[in-house]
Amino acid sequence: MIQRPRGTRDFLPDEMEKRRHYEGILRDTAKTFGFREIATPIFEESELFILRSGPNVLKELYAFMDKGDREIALRPEMTAPAIRMFVNEMSNEPKPIKIFYFGQCFRYERPQSGRYREFFQFGAELIGNPNAESDAEIIAMAASMIKALGLHDYKIRIGHIGVLRKRIADAGVPKERTAEVLQKLDKKLYDEARPLLKEMDVSDADIDSIFTLTETVGDVSVLSQVEGEAGDYLRQLVDLLDAMGVRDVEIDLGVVRGLDYYTGMVFEAEAPSLGAEKQICGGGSYTLSELFGGEKVFSTGFAVGFDRILLAMEKEGQTYTPKGIDAYVLCVNDDVRRKASEIVSMLRANGVCADIDIMGRKMQKALKYASSVNAKYAVIVGPKELEEGCVTLRDMSSGDQRNVKIGELSSCFRC
Ligand code: HAM
Numbered sequence: 001m002i003q004r005p006r007g008t009r010d011f012l013p014d015e016m017e018k019r020r021h022y023e024g025i026l027r028d029t030a031k032t033f034g035f036r037e038i039a040t041p042i043f044e045e046s047e048l049f050i051l052r053s054g055p056n057v058l059k060e061l062y063a064f065m066d067k068g069d070r071e072i073a074l075r076p077e078m079t080a081p082a083i084r085m086f087v088n089e090m091s092n093e094p095k096p097i098k099i100f101y102f103g104q105c106f107r108y109e110r111p112q113s114g115r116y117r118e119f120f121q122f123g124a125e126l127i128g129n130p131n132a133e134s135d136a137e138i139i140a141m142a143a144s145m146i147k148a149l150g151l152h153d154y155k156i157r158i159g160h161i162g163v164l165r166k167r168i169a170d171a172g173v174p175k176e177r178t179a180e181v182l183q184k185l186d187k188k189l190y191d192e193a194r195p196l197l198k199e200m201d202v203s204d205a206d207i208d209s210i211f212t213l214t215e216t217v218g219d220v221s222v223l224s225q226v227e228g229e230a231g232d233y234l235r236q237l238v239d240l241l242d243a244m245g246v247r248d249v250e251i252d253l254g255v256v257r258g259l260d261y262y263t264g265m266v267f268e269a270e271a272p273s274l275g276a277e278k279q280i281c282g283g284g285s286y287t288l289s290e291l292f293g294g295e296k297v298f299s300t301g302f303a304v305g306f307d308r309i310l311l312a313m314e315k316e317g318q319t320y321t322p323k324g325i326d327a328y329v330l331c332v333n334d335d336v337r338r339k340a341s342e343i344v345s346m347l348r349a350n351g352v353c354a355d356i357d358i359m360g361r362k363m364q365k366a367l368k369y370a371s372s373v374n375a376k377y378a379v380i381v382g383p384k385e386l387e388e389g390c391v392t393l394r395d396m397s398s399g400d401q402r403n404v405k406i407g408e409l410s411s412c413f414r415c
Pocket of ligand 1: 076077078079080107109114115116117118119120121123124125258259279280281282283284300301302303304305306307308
């Protein structure tokens with residue numbers, strides 16, 4: 001038997017129906033915020049991700065040479081492709097541009113619960129303005145999505161990577177080594193960050209001040225410890241979010257993010273029930289367009305880890321019941337099969353989700369199958385009823401049966 005690759009999953013019909021249902025909720029929420037859907041290729045030239053994703057993503061890249069000797073990579077995320085698309089195709093469109101996407105991403109990670117090599121992101125990018133209103137739109141939409149999915153136990157933490165970058169630069173870390181330091185701070189690996197910073201001749205006092213900054217967590221009052229414009233910016237952002245009804249947020253200047261392109265506000269949402277892989281959403285503001293050959297345009301965005309948020313909902317006991325089908329058409333004997341095919345086609349043409357017995361089963365076995373596929377009704381086609389232009393409609397949950405004229409059958413499924 002051939003097994004599927006490590007870190008990937010198969011989705012069976014019930015699971016797929018559930019995923020499509022929740023995906024639909026995310027899509028509907030994005031639309032209420034004025035975002036429109038895009039799609040980009042699953043693979044891109046590797047360079048797109050090498051340019052600015054940072055060391056974390058690079059070592060996890062699924063990259064290969066294609067038959068034309070091009071360096072290709074499966075997308076590890078969708079922000080870089082979305083901005084490439086914007087530079088190639090949309091740069092002259094009126095700003096802001098509000099786009100969203102859903103699809104699979106690939107990272108060569110060590111698989112565990114909530115961490116896969118192929119996973120799904122639902123993300124959005126707002127391209128156009130480096131202001132607090134843009135960031136507020138993005139965070140408010142992420143919060144709305146989490147709420148709309150019905151998750152209860154989660155936390156949204158907002159930070160500012162500019163503040164941390166400045167503190168690191170002021171401490172004397174060379175620009176080209178900032179990503180290395182941020183990578184350790186992102187994972188809170190202070191024991192590894194200290195020798196690394198010392199190797200760069202950073203004083204103990206500066207190291208302590210960097211670590212203290214990353215431990216600054218609380219309500220807006222902690223912003224009194226932030227000098228410069230960033231503090232004012234975050235205060236304005238939190239105030240806007242308050243106006244938008246988003247109040248369950250926390251300031252955390254230790255939000256670093258695993259990707260390297262962020263420049264200003266950064267945020268993450270976590271579901272504590274998930275343990276180690278608890279981050280269900282992450283994002284922030286960045287500029288990438290000039291790197292891909294366009295003009296410098298400010299953007300902000302986020303991506304929800306779709307698989308993780310579903311896991312968190314499951315942990316909270318949320319269940320989804322598959323809808324099943326409206327009608328299962330079965331035959332009392334072989335003489336009525338042609339008529340049964342006619343009836344199922346009529347139902348389908350009228351928008352009823354209908355299936356028909358194609359296994360030639362006897363009534364009882366066919367009814368058993370109908371309940372296994374969650375059919376709401378069985379449509380029993382028999383010679384006696386047909387003589388009067390009728391079929392028998394059986395309610396599968398109560399077992400109640402009644403005769404219905406074939407011409408009126410479709411209307412029985414309209415509620
Ligand atoms: P990210 O934090 O790398 O950000 O990924 C977003 C989310 O994808 C994470 O919060 C997590 O829930 C989920 N995720 C990441 N890796 C895995 C994995 N191996 N298995 C399952 N889920 C995973 C980005 O990708 C940015 N592009 C977000 C963004 C959009 N920033 C600005 N715009």
